[in-house]
Amino acid sequence: MRDVAIIGIGQTPVGEHWDTDLRTLAADAARAALDDSGNAAVPQAVYVGNTYGASISSQAQLGALVADYAGLRGAEAFALEAGEASGAAAVRAAYLAVASGAIDTALVVGVEKATDMVGTAKVAARNVTLDADYEAVHGATLPALAALIMRRYMYEFGAELGNFENFSINAHANGSLNSNAMYRNKLKPGGFARAPMIADPVTLFDGAPDGDGAAALVITAGQNAADLVPHPVYITGSAGASDTLGLAEREDILSLSAAGLSASRALAQAGLTVQDIDVFELHDAFTILTALALEAMGLAERGTGWQLARDNRIGLAGDVPLSTFGGLKSRGNPVGATGVYQAVEAVLQLRGAAGANQVANAQTALVQNMGGLGSTVITHVLKG
Numbered sequence: 001m002r003d004v005a006i007i008g009i010g011q012t013p014v015g016e017h018w019d020t021d022l023r024t025l026a027a028d029a030a031r032a033a034l035d036d037s038g039n040a041a042v043p044q045a046v047y048v049g050n051t052y053g054a055s056i057s058s059q060a061q062l063g064a065l066v067a068d069y070a071g072l073r074g075a076e077a078f079a080l081e082a083g084e085a086s087g088a089a090a091v092r093a094a095y096l097a098v099a100s101g102a103i104d105t106a107l108v109v110g111v112e113k114a115t116d117m118v119g120t121a122k123v124a125a126r127n128v129t130l131d132a133d134y135e136a137v138h139g140a141t142l143p144a145l146a147a148l149i150m151r152r153y154m155y156e157f158g159a160e161l162g163n164f165e166n167f168s169i170n171a172h173a174n175g176s177l178n179s180n181a182m183y184r185n186k187l188k189p190g191g192f193a194r195a196p197m198i199a200d201p202v203t204l205f206d207g208a209p210d211g212d213g214a215a216a217l218v219i220t221a222g223q224n225a226a227d228l229v230p231h232p233v234y235i236t237g238s239a240g241a242s243d244t245l246g247l248a249e250r251e252d253i254l255s256l257s258a259a260g261l262s263a264s265r266a267l268a269q270a271g272l273t274v275q276d277i278d279v280f281e282l283h284d285a286f287t288i289l290t291a292l293a294l295e296a297m298g299l300a301e302r303g304t305g306w307q308l309a310r311d312n313r314i315g316l317a318g319d320v321p322l323s324t325f326g327g328l329k330s331r332g333n334p335v336g337a338t339g340v341y342q343a344v345e346a347v348l349q350l351r352g353a354a355g356a357n358q359v360a361n362a363q364t365a366l367v368q369n370m371g372g373l374g375s376t377v378i379t380h381v382l383k384g
Contacts, residue, residue, distance in 0.1 A: 001099045003222025005232040007380070014213035014332035016115045022057050023069045025214040026111040033216035040228035041220050042107040045097060046070065046077040049090035049110035050268040051336035053079070055125040057116045066109050076103070083347075083371030084128040084285065087215070087339025088378035091139025094219045094334065095238045104221050110340030111214040116278045126210075129372055131246035134212020143207050143286070145373055146246050147199035149287040153254055154201065157303035161201050164287040165192030166309035167322070168205050168329055171284060174316065177356040181313075182211045182332030207316070208285045211332030215340040217347075231351045234258035237272070237381030239265030245375045254303075256289070256370075258377040260296035263368060270364075270381040274298055277381070278362040279349045281318060281342040283370035284327040293368060294320070321359045324349060339369030344379065350384030 002061030010032025012025055026048070034043075047069040054060045063077035082089040087110035117125055127136040135145070153159060168187055175181035197201040225232035225265035241261035242327060244250050267274060274297050284290045299320060300308055308314055314322040325331055325345040328338060346365035348354045354362075365382045 001103055004095050004098045004235045005220055005222040005225035006217050006343070006347055007040065007220050007225055007229045008033040008218030008234050009216070009339060009347050010036055011180055011344050012213050012217040013180040014211040014334050017212040018115060020212070022053065022059060022111060022113040023065055023097040024046055025113065026066045026109050027069035029110055029111070030066065030107060030109050030215035033218050037218040037229060041082060041218070042162065043072060043105045043218065044075055044103045045094070045106045046075050047090040047093045047108050048070055048079040048105060049108070049336050050079050050112060051081060051083060051086045051129065052112060052114065052125060055128050056122065057113045064069045066111070066178030070107065070109070071118030072107065082378070084283070084335055084338060085369045085371035085376040085378050086336035087341070088380065089337060090382060091343055092238050092240060092378055095235050098219055098221055098257055100259050106217060106219045108217040108340060109214060110334070111350050112335040112337045112356035113212050114210040114335060119172060127268040134246050134248065142372070143202050144199040146207070146286040147202040149253050149373065150201050150286070153288060156254060159306055161193045163185065163306045163310060164291065165189065166312065166314070167284060167287040167290050168192055170309065170314050171323040171327040171329035174324055175330025178325045178331060181326045181330050183207060183330050198205065202286060206287050208328035208333040210260045211334050212346065213332065213334035213337055213341065215344045217340060217343055231384070233347045233350045234383045236383045237266035238269030239269065240376065240378040241265070242276050242376050243374050245372065247373060254292065256292045256296040256374040256377070258374050259293045259368060259370065262377045262379040263297045263366065266379040270383070272364065272381060277364050278364045279324060279346060279359050279365040280322050281324065281327070281365065281367045282322060283338070283368055284323055284329050285333060285370070289348070289370065289373065306377070316357065316359055324354065324359055325357050339378065342367045342369060346382050350382055
């Protein structure tokens, strides 16, 4: 297996891009990443991460579409779907292709256009990533199922709703410094629990807002990377894992087993432990997922993940920096593009180019992207 490096990054702001279509967002991010790489290597393959192109934007065959509009017509090109982990699935596909020697350079593009549909039609389109026969057909939604997990967690471990607020406060504090973030407002202490209820106990300030956006990476063989760009970032670990799609089939709904498995596999491949990581970009679609992911990776004991937020350990100056550009909560959740945005943000940290969002002396990063409520989890470890 060859070493693999990221030599170019690009992103569009996350938001409600009513006047922009899906292909334009994707092409803008792709061209930005190619330009960032100095166009030093021509990608032979294009891997697209997208979740709702067919159900929301009425557009499949995104591989060919994005390759064409990115100026790479003729390249191998296809899309990958793994729910909200689709972006990381595209990164992993590119990693495996380059590491195996099958290709030398790949372009990864994550893109989503959530505003192409609104209201109940959008809820129905979003529900295709749930278990159609046993969840969606009964009216379940992702926030409702997250609420079931959160309510059980609070009951089992005696946690109160306000115990989770610092996850969102931290995300918005960091997102307020990020010009690409969808919501740059800061949250005040106490506002989390008082916010309008979405699915008790999940409030408006808990769940991440869907947004439009695209992000891109240029990935190439590691042995050439230092000759191509000044600051390549190496993918030293890449792994995925799965759990049941339906929540009711889990042996333990308070254990994100796939998050723990994918993280441990990626860290072992990188020759690191979780304590060696300087920056964490986790899938904070709901605060309960963040708490459970921290526990699954061994950063907190069972039932205590929220305490890292309470103790202010997750800020830019903390020992477990999370959501350093705002995470899904403040930067916004571009669904199938999320895993690529996370990787772009981690690369900025490891380049020392994160500006006001910079974590001091960041050398390693762990990026974890989650499909659904931990049904598909893909983790990458990056090194500057």
